[in-house]
């Protein structure tokens with residue numbers, strides 16, 4: 001069972017943690033309840049443990065895809081409709097405000 005020693009950076013309360021989450025995760029301090037990061041250096045873990053491979057995703061497909069003509073037209077229409085709805089709302093507010101005068 002893995003046990004690591006932690007010291008709270010907020011209230012400097014020292015305690016040990018059984019079955020700690022992976023380094024970088026945050027655990028609440030038992031004394032003050034504030035969160036602290038689990039240190040990357042763990043005494044219970046052997047130093048020669050193989051490091052996890054870096055997250056290397058062969059995402060060759062470019063994220064910026066060129067918009068097709070149809071998509072451009074559709075986006076323009078959506079924007080026009082949104083502008084129209086906004087205009088109607090502004091008009092309705094104006095009518096209500098002027099009606100109270």
Ligand SMILES: [Zn+2]
Pocket residue numbers: 008009010011012013029030031032033034
């Ligand atoms: Zn604390």
